[in-house]
Amino acid sequence: MSAAGFLISLGQCLATMNLYAEGHPARERALDNSYERLVRLLEGQERFDVSFVGAETVVGDRALTDLGAWDWAPRLAGVGVERIEIDAGVTSDEYARFVDDIWRRLNGRPETSAEARQMVASSIRFGPLLVREVGGGSGPVAGAGALSMLAGFASSLSLQDEAATVDWIHGEVSTSERLPMGEVEAVVRSLSVAMQMEHRMLLPLLDLKRFDQYTTTHACNVSVLAMGLAERLGLGREEVRSFGVAGLLHDLGKIRIPKEVLTKPGKLSDEERAIIQAHPVEGARIVLSRERGLGVAAVVAYEHHVCIDGGGYPSFRFTRSCHYASRIVHVCDIYDALCTNRPYRDAWEPEKALTYLESRAGTEVDTDITRVFCEMVRASIPARVPMTDEPVTV
Ligand SMILES: [Fe+2]
Numbered sequence: 001m002s003a004a005g006f007l008i009s010l011g012q013c014l015a016t017m018n019l020y021a022e023g024h025p026a027r028e029r030a031l032d033n034s035y036e037r038l039v040r041l042l043e044g045q046e047r048f049d050v051s052f053v054g055a056e057t058v059v060g061d062r063a064l065t066d067l068g069a070w071d072w073a074p075r076l077a078g079v080g081v082e083r084i085e086i087d088a089g090v091t092s093d094e095y096a097r098f099v100d101d102i103w104r105r106l107n108g109r110p111e112t113s114a115e116a117r118q119m120v121a122s123s124i125r126f127g128p129l130l131v132r133e134v135g136g137g138s139g140p141v142a143g144a145g146a147l148s149m150l151a152g153f154a155s156s157l158s159l160q161d162e163a164a165t166v167d168w169i170h171g172e173v174s175t176s177e178r179l180p181m182g183e184v185e186a187v188v189r190s191l192s193v194a195m196q197m198e199h200r201m202l203l204p205l206l207d208l209k210r211f212d213q214y215t216t217t218h219a220c221n222v223s224v225l226a227m228g229l230a231e232r233l234g235l236g237r238e239e240v241r242s243f244g245v246a247g248l249l250h251d252l253g254k255i256r257i258p259k260e261v262l263t264k265p266g267k268l269s270d271e272e273r274a275i276i277q278a279h280p281v282e283g284a285r286i287v288l289s290r291e292r293g294l295g296v297a298a299v300v301a302y303e304h305h306v307c308i309d310g311g312g313y314p315s316f317r318f319t320r321s322c323h324y325a326s327r328i329v330h331v332c333d334i335y336d337a338l339c340t341n342r343p344y345r346d347a348w349e350p351e352k353a354l355t356y357l358e359s360r361a362g363t364e365v366d367t368d369i370t371r372v373f374c375e376m377v378r379a380s381i382p383a384r385v386p387m388t389d390e391p392v393t394v
């Protein structure tokens, strides 16, 4: 039994309760069906947990992608049910009380009886998702009936799987004629969830384990930063997501650059520099040749090294304004590159990189975008997640 199947049955149960009065057989049937699915879902596991983050539904540390038009996540989150934990062994009575309580909340009639408060001690816990405070302590304690967010849950999104998937995507692009968009979107979706879970305090960024992982970790980081910045600049959900895809794919052209050139510690020859500077054109070509619907990603791949004053590369015959997404990715790209250890220099401290960006505003990078970016980073303390072979927490 899948988590999606159970959640859909829970939604059907709540919808049925809106249609039929208490005691109606349709209500009983929907509840029995949902409980049966829950019991099957719990077979072989100690607990089921689900979180509703923005419009996303996250089970464990994965966003569910097979929920179709299930739109209960924002509705449940809207009444303070951002996380639900259900232990194996939950009884049908406990589940019925839980569903009833949720339904009452959705209908503006929260249960306040002693029986409902007892839910805290039952096999089902639910309540707001509280983000861990910077410094490691658990979040503020939730009120009666609410679940105190598990300390460190948000930060246990390790992003290692996302990095591994990007690595695989790069391999696919190098060896086949396709751009695996399902995986690209899944990574961006997952990064978006990690960002939304942490954005009040932290921007989760990956730290480099080996130099040859630079392209992978950098792609994830630029995607997270571009989505955070686009959100802060007031863009809508769809645009934020498409800028995240563009951020993830901005350096795709680098897969054509030999590793020894990419990771060369010393000064580059003219020929090597020309190879590196061809990656925007190459990246745009790869995206355009494989995926028609990715116009923004192709433009960003092409323009992300072009400066406001016309400098950078590729060079245009006439100075022209770049796409908004390209200007966003340009800022995020420089910041992440500066804050990462490279073969030819150590990583800069965030503040030093921000000061550098501010000094380049108006010539190299967009002034307004840079100002908002620096505000965002200073307010959110980017947390770099070390890349190791073990699962890690921040
Ligand atoms: Fe680049």
Ligand SMILES: [Fe+2]
Pocket (backbone or CB within 6 Å): 218, 222, 250, 251, 333
């Ligand atoms: Fe880059």
